Amino acid sequence: MEANKFEVKSLSDLIKVFAGIAADFEAAMGVKRADISTEFDEPQHEPQPPVTVAEQKGINDFAIGKEVIIRTYSAGVWFGVLKQKAGNEVILTKARRMYSWWAKESISLSGVARHGIRQDGSQICGELDSVWLEAIEIIPVTGGAAESIRTALEVDQS
Structure with a gap:
């Protein structure tokens, strides 16, 4: 038996290799099938232009001045007013850690953003003037949901 050498550069290349193996097997077994060699070709996409400074500014302006919930990389979950954002770094004012x-x-936190917290079971730390965080999620919070976090009793941090 002769081994064939091939190079796989994409998923469509791999699918074509398997299709070829299947075709060889089916031919050996006497089975006929439709040719699918072009069925899985990857679509050609126009190259996308790089993100412009104006677009980046728009991303960094998301929810500025609004009450938000921030999920961080390693500092937990926070509530406060989003003062500044640059990439994944944020500064919150009137910040409360949602311990x-x-x-x-x-x-989920999406539910907290929409409906608020159960104050009887939640532990919300006292307000800090400001805090710098690394955010992985920024969720705007409005109305009664924000009020429930803003007015939660400060947990005893003894």
Whole structure:
């Protein structure tokens, strides 16, 4: 038996190799099938231009001046007013660490942003003037949801 050498540069190349193996097997078994060699060709996409300074500014302006929940890389979950954003770095004012929280409805931070927290089961730390954080998620919070976090009793941090 002769081994064939091939180079796989993309998923469509790999699919074509498997299609060839299947075709050889089917030919040996006497089975006929439609040729699928071009069925899985990758679509050709126009190259995308780089993100412009104006677009980057728009991304960094997201939710500035609004009350938000920030999920961080290693500092937990925070609530406050988003003062500044550059890439994944943010500065919150009127910042409160949400040490532990229970969504009033639902089970996620998205639910907290929409419906607020259960104040009886959540532990929200006292307000800091400002804090610098590395954000992995920024969720705007409005209305009653923001009010429930803003007015939560400060947890005893003894």
